[in-house]
Amino acid sequence: MALRLSDIDPNQRIRKKEAIERLEAAQLQLATIQHEMSEKKLPVILVFEGWDAGGKGGACRRIIEFWNPRSFAIHPVAAPSEEEKLHHYLWRFWRDIPARGKVGIFDRSWYGRVLVERVEKFATKDEWKRAYTEINNFEQTLHDDGYLIIKFFMHISPDEQLRRFQDRENNPLKAWKMTEEDYRNRDKWDDYEAAINDMLQETNTACAPWHVIPGNHKATARTLTAECVLEAIQNRLK
Numbered sequence: 718m719a720l721r722l723s724d725i726d727p728n729q730r731i732r733k734k735e736a737i738e739r740l741e742a743a744q745l746q747l748a749t750i751q752h753e754m755s756e757k758k759l760p761v762i763l764v765f766e767g768w769d770a771g772g773k774g775g776a777c778r779r780i781i782e783f784w785n786p787r788s789f790a791i792h793p794v795a796a797p798s799e800e801e802k803l804h805h806y807l808w809r810f811w812r813d814i815p816a817r818g819k820v821g822i823f824d825r826s827w828y829g830r831v832l833v834e835r836v837e838k839f840a841t842k843d844e845w846k847r848a849y850t851e852i853n854n855f856e857q858t859l860h861d862d863g864y865l866i867i868k869f870f871m872h873i874s875p876d877e878q879l880r881r882f883q884d885r886e887n888n889p890l891k892a893w894k895m896t897e898e899d900y901r902n903r904d905k906w907d908d909y910e911a912a913i914n915d916m917l918q919e920t921n922t923a924c925a926p927w928h929v930i931p932g933n934h935k936a937t938a939r940t941l942t943a944e945c946v947l948e949a950i951q952n953r954l955k
Contacts, residue, residue: 720917720918720921720927720929721914721917721918722872722910722913722914722917722929724929725872725929725931726931727872727873727874727877727931727932727933728874728931728933728934729931729933729934729937730931730933730934730936730937731934731936731937731940731941733936736936736937736939736940737936737940739940739944740779740936740939740940740943743940743943743944743946743947744779744780744782744783744943745783746947746951747780747783747784747943747946747947747950748783748784750947750950750951750954751784751785751788753954754788754818754820754950754954755788755818756818757818757954758817758818758863759817759818759863759865759950759953759954760814760815760816760817760818760819760820760821760863760864760865761815761819761820761821761864761865761866761867761950762814762815762820762821762822762823762859762864762865762866762867763777763780763820763821763822763823763867763869763946764823764826764828764866764867764868764869765777765822765823765824765825765826765869765871766825766826766828766832766868766869766870766871767869767870767871767872767873767930767932768871768872768873768878768909768932769878769882769899769902770873770878770881770882770885770899771871771872771873771878771932772871772873772932772935772938772939773824773825773869773871774824775935775938775939776869776871776930776938776939776942776943777791777822777824779939779942779943780822780942780943780946781820781822784820788818788819788820789815789819789820789821789822790813790815790819790820790821790822791822791824792813792821792822792823792824793824793825794823794824794825794826794829795825797809806827806830806834806848807827807851807852807855810823810826810827810855814859814864817863827852827855828852828916828920830844830845830848830852831845831848831849831852831912831915831916831919831920832909832912832913832916835912836905836908836909836912849915849916849919849920852920853919853920853922853925856920856922856924856925857922857924857925860924860925861924865949865950865953866924866925867928867945867946867949868925868926868927868928869927869928869929869930869942869945870913870917870927870928870929870930871930871932871938872929872930872931872932873932873933874933875903875906877932877933878903879903882895882899882900917929928942928945930942930945
């Protein structure tokens with residue numbers, strides 16, 4: 718079955734009290750299970766994609782809050798450097814794949830090839846169309862070598878995104894996050910939505926399925942993300 722953003726209502730919510738209780742329970746279990754992950758040398762890759770201001774960072778912080786900081790690394794992905802542009806686009810990601818028993822967290826990822834590079838025309842049509850196969854092969858290779866890959870798309874509505882943009886601009890501790898690019902990208906919402914739907918359809922595989930998280934309500938999004946990570950790790954360890 719095709720996976721599309723229209724299948725997910727970003728306004729879904731869990732009652733706040735219940736969400737907090739469930740999140741705390743998941744965090745406790747994640748902290749408890751960390752030793753077993755290390756002992757069994759399970760390598761885990763968490764991929765976070767989503768709309769700007771979609772809540773990627775907040776969801777990630779709740780997952781790692783009680784983990785040993787030596788057990789994971791966070792890789793915030795920006796535009797490729799001049800050196801990276803001289804290589805295949807996956808080259809820079811191979812360097813950050815975690816060792817066995819460790820967790821690698823990608824705040825944006827190789828999916829930039831079929832999202833921003835497609836929409837902004839940094840990649841040609843031939844380049845981004847063949848990237849679906851390249852990415853699926855990349856993830857299949859990691860899966861076959863024992864990696865657990867968990868991919869999230871944080872889905873919010875345009876109205877919620879605008880509200881968060883305005884909140885950031887009015888908060889001196891968060892205003893640095895905002896750029897003119899953020900508002901410019903809003904004008905291309907439909908183009909990005911088409912690219913996201915193609916990405917979900919073409920790369921939602923058995924070895925690395927997508928989890929689209931309803932993100933308008935932060936407590937709900939953080940709880941569902943943490944529970945999803947916990948369940949995937951528990952299943953693999955079994």
